[in-house]
Amino acid sequence: MTAASQQSAYPEGSSATRASAEAASIDLTVADSIARRLAQYGIERVFGIPGTHNLELFRSLGAAGIEIISAHHEQGLGYAADAHARLTGKPAVVVTTTGPGITNLVTALATARAASVPILAIAPGIPESGVGRDEGWLHDLPSQLGLMSQLVRSRRAQSGSEAIKFIDEVARSWENERPLPAYLEIPFDMFGAPANICSEGGSTVSALGEHTNATKHDIDRAAQFLASSSSPLIIVGRGATNHLAVGAVREIAEGLGALVMTTANAKGVLDERHPLSLGVSLRTASGKRLIESSDALLVVGSDLGRSEFWGPFPTGGGRMVRVDVDPQTISANADPQFALRGRTEEIMPQLSARISKLASKVKREDVDASLHTRASEAAREISADLVQGGxxxxxxxxxxxxxxxxxxxxxxxxxxxxxxxxxxxxxxxxxxxxxxxxxxxxxxxxxxxxxxxxxxxxxxxxxxxxxxxxxxxxxxxxxxxxxxxxxxxxxxxxxxxxxxxxxxxxxxxxxxxxxxxxxxxxxxxxxxxxxxxxxxxxxxxxxxxxxxxxxxxxxxxxxxxxxxxxxxxxxx
CATH class of the missing domain: 3.40.50.970 (Thiamin diphosphate (ThDP)-binding fold, Pyr/PP domains)
Structure with a gap:
């Protein structure tokens, strides 16, 4: 699933290349280096609850001019960060304390993971000398890092350089992979230690298209297939909520006369007042019949998960084009005949432009009339299904x-x-x-x-x-x-x-x-x-x-x- 941001995960020109030289010129602590790197990436607000073990990090966040938003439970912090990231299209950062602080956040991170929401969680761990020794440290876990590693990309950093390197890696992954949450742990006795930033520049956020595998030939073949269909259907997931993909979805739908169904997290990608929109209807019996009767499916930024269909993806549908940045998601639950791997904000405009040229060469009057009838019938049947229970x-x-x-x-x-x-x-x-x-x-x-x-x-x-x-x-x-x-x-x-x-x-x-x-x-x-x-x-x-x-x-x-x-x- 592609990054859901409406713009680059971090502002252009704010990547890490300036940070190390600046850090090397003054005496920074590990906490200082983390706070400054977040600020350089455009983070203006952090969701966090101060605790005994993370106070030095809060000192540094304040010194870096970062606003702190607190709450009354770490799970609430995580949900607030999740929504903030969805609305702004930018990653969010959550800071907790050791042990119960980070475990309270786990459910919120799992929620963000399911929806591909980019959140960086930062928490202290106990000193290295106490890890795995069960010595009765306050807030100790058998392996805090091991627990978090089962859920998200995780790293325990022993220096400012290691912490910054991980932040840079996460930033790159959010630009070019499915934007999943991540976790950074620092031993709490290291926050006040010298940062030990090396003099060379950090990693930069990579340019658009670095991880795009779909070729022009691949896109042309998929466009030709879709343009020749008589009953096309588009299924849209959260990976297509960025503004470039949103515009392309509408253009393709209107160009083909394709009906559009969305997952819950993609609700509104096509204005639900649009005559081609069938809304959040994948779970309905009539919606599943529509999928099975369509001769061409375009699936964008969705894993076609069972939680959306309230069961398995319906079999028997037409051939499928899938657009997704994630190599696993692009074939999850249904193998496509045309797999266009890459960021939806890059692939979809190209696909739209190609379909527009192909569709303009075809006289679509008869097709348009039949599609109008199909849209009306589908909307009526789905509406009848949806009102049941609600x-x-x-x-x-x-x-x-x-x-x-x-x-x-x-x-x-x-x-x-x-x-x-x-x-x-x-x-x-x-x-x-x-x-x-x-x-x-x-x-x-x-x-x-x-x-x-x-x-x-x-x-x-x-x-x-x-x-x-x-x-x-x-x-x-x-x-x-x-x-x-x-x-x-x-x-x-x-x-x-x-x-x-x-x-x-x-x-x-x-x-x-x-x-x-x-x-x-x-x-x-x-x-x-x-x-x-x-x-x-x-x-x-x-x-x-x-x-x-x-x-x-x-x-x-x-x-x-x-x-x-x-x-x-x-x-x-």
Whole structure:
């Protein structure tokens, strides 16, 4: 999957070539060298919680002019960093302390890994003399590095030079490979030690196209195949959310008359109001039938994962073109006949230009008419499938859509019915990276801290978090963070008395529900305890006018708000 950034991972000209010479001229500590390298790469903000073992790094971050955003749990920090990276198109950095600090972050890094979000986690480790000796150091683990290495690219650095070298390696990988999270560990007794930066320059961020394997001949063959198809279909993943790929997807879809389906994390790559957009519909029975009936598939930046289809990728479809930077992802779950390996921001414009020339030579009037009919029929069938299970959330999202028309908003959600049955279906995204959702890893507790990162990114007009009380309670402490920074987030919490999705699954399997029901919390009282204004309403299951009025109120505020929506009656 290609880098999802809307621009280079780090600004042009800000790579490491200047840092070593500067560092060699003054006395720097290891912590200083790390902070300065991050600043030289354009990092202006770090998400971090100070701890006993990382204080020297925080001293250096402050001296380098880097803003610190704190939170009340490292998992919340990670989710905020994840959303910040998605919105800005730039990598994010998270700093924790040893042991529980970094293990608290693990779930957030796993979420970022599933969505290919570039995050660099930095944490101290115990001194080298104590590693593996079980001597009772504070926050000690048998192997902190070993734990993290199972999840992400990891390095334990013993000097400033080693730390900077790893940061440079990660920066290059984000430019030319699938942008996965990474972890840098430094023994905490090394932070104040001399940096020992060598005099030669560091690595530079490589230029566009260094890792592109697809040739012009490969692209021509794929373009000819797609241009000759009669029922083309495009499937788009998060690897195509950069602005060059987004434009090319639209051009190819319009040039071929191809229908477009997206993964959850690619929602909005094609404006969902576009007549060729079928939205987030890969999981539907009608969507799978459409895949099987298409004579040509173009898959861009997606692993065609089971979590998107809620099962295996449907077999029996037409021949396939896949565009992806990752050598494993490009054949994951389905082997393509045309594999165009490379960054989507480079491959897709070339493919679009070639298809445009080929398509212009073909009289498409009859084809266009049939495609219009196909699009209408597909949209109708998929719409009927999508409303099943999510009808209760329809009116809420329609009010949100109507009241925010003309605004650029981001909606954060959890792996909950309110999101995958509600927001993914009924809220129409007009651009990518506006639907913030933990697809793939499927965690709870993402929505609230993700909304924090989204607001701090300063890329949208408003941010709304839609979640259930089950997911909300996984990260409810971050209401304190929202209040402390006075972030104008609108939090909407649907209350149904527990984990409704799991309860339904237990009943369907003939299992007596256990561990899924709990008394609804008084979310208004909780919010006001954090000095956040809140309202509580009861859903009527019809036009939801009371919710609309509450949303109008929230949109008028410049401070954080919460709306608690009791849907227990209409779900029962």
């Amino acid at each position: 009808q209760v959330y329809r009116a809420f999202h329609e009010h949100l859509q109507d009241l925010t028309a003309g605004l650029d908003i981001a909606v954060a959600g959890d792996s909950s019915q309110a999101t995958y049955f509600g927001t993914a279906t009924f809220w129409k995204a007009t651009r990518p990276n506006r639907f913030l959702y933990p697809a793939g890893y499927g965690t709870l507790g993402y929505a609230l801290p993700a909304a924090i990162g989204a607001v701090l990114a300063q890329e949208v007009d408003r941010v709304v978090a839609f979640t259930g009380e089950g997911g909300m309670l996984f990260s409810v402490q971050e209401l304190a963070t929202i209040a402390e920074y006075s972030l104008p987030i609108i939090t909407v919490v649907f209350v149904n008395g527990g984990y409704r999705e799991i309860r339904d699954g237990m009943e369907q399997a003939g299992i007596a529900p256990v561990g899924v029901d709990f008394p609804p919390p008084d979310l208004v009282a909780i919010s006001r305890g954090f000095r956040i204004d809140a309202r509580s309403i009861v859903a009527d299951g019809e036009d939801e006018i009371e919710f609309r009025e509450a949303l109008v109120w929230a949109l008028q505020q410049e401070s954080p708000t919460l709306i608690s929506v009791d849907i227990g009656r209409i779900e029962s």
